[in-house]
Amino acid sequence: MSTLKFCRDCNNILYPKEDKERKILLYACGICSHQEEADDNIVYRYEINHSVGDNSHVLHDIAADHTLPRTKSVRCSVCNHPEAVFFKANPEGEEGMALYFVCCNPSCGHRWRD
Known part of the structure; x- marks a missing residue:
């Protein structure tokens, strides 16, 4: 499950960012220069847990x-x-x-x- 991530340097929220050269997902701080590689490629997940007939x-x-x-x-x-x-x-x-x-x-x- 995807959770919010925070900067280890300044404690601000990390935002998803694409590294187009390496073709990977990063999380980057909008305040300082901290970046870290994402554990998985899920940025947002919306699950519907009801039967379709309903x-x-x-x-x-x-x-x-x-x-x-x-x-x-x-x-x-x-x-x-x-x-x-x-x-x-x-x-x-x-x-x-x-x-x-x-x-x-x-x-x-x-x-x-x-």
Whole structure:
């Protein structure tokens, strides 16, 4: 699990930073020059611990979740908005995986399954 990291020199928070040359993740202090290599490549993790068949866990603002991928290859059947977030999950009581979409229009929020 990813936790906050603090600078060993000045106790300020360390922020994720990419070392493009070495292709690794670093944590760097914004105040002093301290940097350290990350233990893993996870910067942020969002876990949903509900069954997919139960729509109560699909919050109205899920379209604002930047951890979910987005697509412009589908249109909402309710408002015709051209963007949706999507995720794969195993439907309750069924075999295999299903693709779920949520409309990115804040006033719509329509959910559907492919």
